[in-house]
Amino acid sequence: MLGIVDCDNFFVSCERRRRPDLRNRPVVVLSAGSAAVIARSNEAKALGVKMGMPYFKMREQFGEDTVPAIAGDHDYYKAVSREVMKYLRGETPQLWQYSIDEAFIDLKGMHLDLKAWGERLAASVMEHVGVPVSIGIAPSKTLAKIASHFAKKHAGYNKCCLIDDDEKRRRALELTPIDEVWGIGRRYRVKMHANDIHTALDLADHSRSWLSTIMPQAVLDTHDELCGIDCIPMREEAPNKSVAHTRTFPKMIASREALATEISNFAASCALTLRRQHTLAGDVSVFIETNSYRTDLPQYHNAKSKRLSTPTNLTARLIEESLGLLNDIYRPGYCYKRAGVTVHRIVSDRAVEASLLDFDADRFEKLNKLSAVADRLNSEMGKRTLIMGRQMREKE
DNA sequence: TCTGGGGTCCTAGGACCC
DNA sequence: TCTGGGGTCCTAGGACCC
Numbered sequence: 001m002l003g004i005v006d007c008d009n010f011f012v013s014c015e016r017r018r019r020p021d022l023r024n025r026p027v028v029v030l031s032a033g034s035a036a037v038i039a040r041s042n043e044a045k046a047l048g049v050k051m052g053m054p055y056f057k058m059r060e061q062f063g064e065d066t067v068p069a070i071a072g073d074h075d076y077y078k079a080v081s082r083e084v085m086k087y088l089r090g091e092t093p094q095l096w097q098y099s100i101d102e103a104f105i106d107l108k109g110m111h112l113d114l115k116a117w118g119e120r121l122a123a124s125v126m127e128h129v130g131v132p133v134s135i136g137i138a139p140s141k142t143l144a145k146i147a148s149h150f151a152k153k154h155a156g157y158n159k160c161c162l163i164d165d166d167e168k169r170r171r172a173l174e175l176t177p178i179d180e181v182w183g184i185g186r187r188y189r190v191k192m193h194a195n196d197i198h199t200a201l202d203l204a205d206h207s208r209s210w211l212s213t214i215m216p217q218a219v220l221d222t223h224d225e226l227c228g229i230d231c232i233p234m235r236e237e238a239p240n241k242s243v244a245h246t247r248t249f250p251k252m253i254a255s256r257e258a259l260a261t262e263i264s265n266f267a268a269s270c271a272l273t274l275r276r277q278h279t280l281a282g283d284v285s286v287f288i289e290t291n292s293y294r295t296d297l298p299q300y301h302n303a304k305s306k307r308l309s310t311p312t313n314l315t316a317r318l319i320e321e322s323l324g325l326l327n328d329i330y331r332p333g334y335c336y337k338r339a340g341v342t343v344h345r346i347v348s349d350r351a352v353e354a355s356l357l358d359f360d361a362d363r364f365e366k367l368n369k370l371s372a373v374a375d376r377l378n379s380e381m382g383k384r385t386l387i388m389g390r391q392m393r394e395k396e
Numbered sequence: 397t398c399t400g401g402g403g404t405c406c407t408a409g410g411a412c413c414c
Numbered sequence: 415t416c417t418g419g420g421g422t423c424c425t426a427g428g429a430c431c432c
Contacts, residue, residue, distance in 0.1 A: 010414090031418035038414095038418060054417040072418095099414050099421090185412050218412075218424070235422085244420055251415080293417060303408085340419085406429080413422075 001107040001114065001137055001164065002230065004144045005088060005121070008132040008152060010101035011039035014080045015070055017130045026067045030055055034071055035248055083129050091121060096234040104141060104234060118160030138163040141232050142225035145182045146172055146200065173201035173226060183222040191215070200226055239279065239346060245269040246340025252291060253336045259288065260323055264391045266341035267322040271315040274343065275371060280311035282345030284318060286325040291337035302329040311347055315371050318343070319391075 007013060011029040016022045026043040030036065037053045044067055049058055055069060081100045089095050094106040107114060118135040125133050136147030143163050150172065151161040163169050179189040181200050195214065197203050203211075203219075204226035211223055224231050245266040253259050263286060274281055285305030290297060304325045312318065322341050 033418085035416075036418045052418065056416040059416095074419095101414075183412070187411065216411085216424075240421075242421070246419060248418065291417085305407090337417090342420090402432095404429100404431085407427095409425090411422100411424075414420090 001110070001139055002141065002144055003105045003107055003114075003118065003135055003137040004098075004141065004148050005103050005105060005125070005133050005135050006145075006148045006152070007084060007101035008134055009039055009041055010081075010131070011072060011077055012041045012044075013131050014073075014077050016041075017080065018076075022068065022070075028058070028067055028069050029072050030069050031072060033247065033250060034069070035250070037069075038072060080129075080131060084125065084131055084133075087125060087129050088121075091124070097237075098234075104144070107137065114164070115160060115162045118162065119158045122159035133159065135160040136163075137161070138169075139228040140225040140230040142182050142222055143169065143172075143228065146176055146180075149176070149180065169228060170201060173204055174199055176200040178203060181222060181226070183218060188215075188219060239277065239348075241346060242342055242344045243270050243273045243281070243346065244340060244342040245273075246287075246338065246342075248338045249336070254332075254334070256326075256330050256332070259330065259336055259339065260326060261391065262339055263322050263326050263341060264319045266339070267318040268315045268391055270341050270343050271313050271318045271371065274313035274346070278349045279346045280313050280349050281308070281318075281343030282311040282347065283307055283343060284321050284325070285342050285344070286322050286329065286340070287342075288326070288329060288336050288339040290334050294335075294337075297335060298333070300331055300334045302331075304329050305344075307345075311345070313349065313371070 012022075012027055015027070015029060022041075024043070025041070026047055026049070027041045028037045028044050028049060029039040031038045034055055036055060037049060037051060037058060040049050040051065047062060047067065049062065049067060058067065058069070077100060084101075085095070085097055085103060088103055088105070092105040093110075095103050096105075097103045110117070114137050118137055122133050122135050125131060134148050134151040136144040136149070136151055137160065138144040138147050147161040147163045151157045151159055163172055176199060178184055178192045178197055178199055179186070181203070184192065184203075191214075192198070192203065197206065203223055206223070208220060208223060212220055221231050247262070247266070249262070253262070267284070270281070270284075283305055285303060287301070287303035289301035290299050292299065306321060306325055308317075308321065318341070
């Protein structure tokens with residue numbers, strides 16, 4: 001058996017931890033730039049506020065004051081997440097953190113009353129860390145996820161739902177629409193419905209061999225998981241394979257120069273992230289796209305990536321390379337709405353031999369020192385104290 | 397005249413997740 | 415006026431090799 005511990009409405013719960021006045025009322029957390037809703041309290045969900053809803057639409061629909069909206073503070077959420085995970089590690093034999101607000105736990109060989117154990121764990125996380133969690137326990141990760149949804153939705157479970165026999169399993173699957181299953185997104189839902197599969201039980205009860213003729217491997221794994229076979233491995237704790245900085249712009253951008261400024265900022269952010277985690281990136285890619293909601297406007301999107309001659313985390317170098325890529329894909333005559341820079345092939349900065357590191361040792365040394373000084377100033381004196389010339393905003 | 401095929405690596409795009 | 419951001423993995427198909 002295994003379990004999942006899933007924080008309830010995590011970002012909202014973090015805000016409520018430090019702001020008790022937000023408890024027991026509708027409240028949402030907004031994305032960077034306050035563009036869209038990324039977390040909702042139960043009260044906000046009950047009112048009908050949807051995930052990803054644009055902020056302007058929410059205000060339109062619910063009025064300015066009905067649902068307080070808070071600008072997201074990811075640094076704080078990460079800190080709270082660390083507290084939750086640290087506490088859980090002390091209480092469970094083995095834990096794999098799956099996301100900022102979820103962790104799977106191994107319960108193999110635990111012969112105690114799992115339901116009572118889970119209820120106690122949920123209560124003690126709330127008591128010691130101040131964040132509500134729901135727990136699902138089952139023979140596979142996908143079933144545990146489904147169990148945790150029940151624990152979340154129905155107070156009668158007392159924060160923990162256990163699926164430990166076939167009758168409970170079939171009952172839970174019957175009540176779960178296919179698109180609420182972990183691993184089944186929008187595209188697969190369409191395919192499922194086309195094949196008359198509407199609930200999780202419909203999928204589980206189909207033969208694997210028939211499914212294999214029309215569905216990809218990922219769906220076959222989900223099928224097995226729903227039958228109680230644990231077959232989705234947990235990734236070992238590992239450094240991230242990519243770092244991305246992307247934004248939806250509040251206003252559309254047409255000019256190459258303005259876009260170059262944004263791209264420079266994204267590249268600088270990637271470089272900073274890399275330096276903070278003591279890594280270098282070997283690939284950089286840039287994408288730009290128009291507003292797909294504005295069907296009245298001409299559409300264009302493109303992306304391009306490049307293998308760097310040597311891995312880097314230098315701001316100046318990433319900006320230079322990103323602007324080169326932007327130049328290749330930029331087309332005049334379009335209004336751009338979203339863009340970003342992503343770096344891949346990340347390696348530890350200690351793993352790269354000095355001989356591979358640079359071309360011009362002197363120039364490298366200077367750039368490195370410059371980046372380090374900029375990082376220190378910016379962290380001591382507030383963000384954006386010192387920035388590269390190309391990052392300068394036109395308005396500033 | 398007849399013009400291989402299997403293995404592997406790589407990449408872009410598609411699918412999913414929170 | 416205003417429509418999230420940061421990730422992972424899979425797969426199909428091209429390039430290349432022998």
